[in-house]
Amino acid sequence: MGAGQIKEAEDGFCYGGRPVKREPLGNGHINDTWCLWTVQKNGTCRRAVLQKLSRTVFPDPEAVMENVTGITEFLQKKLRETGGDAERGTLHLIPARDGRTFFVDSEGEYWRSYWFIEGARSLDRVEKPEDFYESALAFGNFQRMLSDYPAWTLRETIPGFHDTKARVAALEEAVQKDAAGRVCLALPEIQFVRERAETAGILETLRAEGKLPLRVTHNDTKLNNVLLDETTGKGLCVIDLDTVMPGLAVNDFGDSIRFGASTAEEDEQNLDRVSCSMELFEIYTQGFLKGCGQSLTETEIRMLPLGAKMMTFECGVRFLADFLEGDVYFKTSRKGQNLDRCRTQFKLVKDMEEKWDTMAAIVETCRQEIIY
Ligand code: ADP
Ligand code: GN1
Ligand code: MG
8 A cells, every 4th residue: 555545544534733653553464554643733742543444354344433433432421421531441533524433535445543542552462461361351341331332233344253154164165266276285274174163053053042142242352452551551442343243242252262362373383382371261261250240141151161162263264264265354474374373273272172171160160259
């Protein structure tokens, strides 16, 4: 993307001052993100975040912005009413010059901008266990704060986002098409999925049977989607709201585990380094249950390990499908990265299968601590 296009987008928003500098920001796999420095009319500096939404990922960006606007306004109001930090506890959109919440450039790309949350950090790896605990509290709290959000007003920004069965079917389609000629490079991984394909619909069946309730969930609860206060270390603000939709609490739990409880990076090539840390699993469970404020049902709590396994499996399936399709969805910075990402996820799934009884016991202990 050319500098002219970014400049056009910068000029599309009301920053109350002049943008003077920008740098790429963060390690998200989806949107293009920059940090912008602006000089305000009174001479002070104020930073903003400028994002170009991924058109491949979000076919209806206006639906995304409708959700994001609704959720951020709801959270701002709730934080104000409950004495929370309405300034830094949630995102604040910056209006475009035409008054809308987004800007469309001359190439038809969608952009949005938020005020930068100062004095906060987002982590790509757990540095100390307390960070993971704080992120769990924040994601749990987020879900609790949205428990009375009018769920029916939310648009489905990515249809079937956590429909694991549909993800497996999409993978089989990618295998059939073999668009990038890479199927021969991923035969053991394809086999891994086929051996577990029958279990893919398990959470959806529990939902359909009424055993797992639909809630307003984040659906992308990676560690780097929460900001921690630089000074206090406390969970401050849940970000990346593009996939907030009705979903399952166990999936929000699970996605955090697959990323944050792993002992290695998501794209680690040495699989000996990859395992699911039971210490981090326990810490996250404690924080999440506390954050959710005892709102989870007994069945939901018991199904937390299943959420972890299924989200890890699903994510591996998605990385694999994208590898076979030629890396069109997740951003990559090197060849084979999506296959490496898939392999770490499957290594984690295997590890969870082996640690299943321990995971269940940890959850049971945490459940009893919460109830009694
Ligand atoms: P993606 O969808 O690509 O993951 P995110 O919305 O998660 O994009 O943003 C990417 C990164 O930018 C985040 O992980 C975080 O480090 C940083 N970031 C995003 N919004 C803000 C904000 N308002 N204040 C500070 N940092 C932010
Ligand atoms: C993407 O946007 P980001 O980087 O937080 C993806 C998630 C995956 C994750 C894997 C909208 O998350 O679903 O779990 O990568 N987001 C979307 O790291 O597809
Ligand atoms: Mg993100």
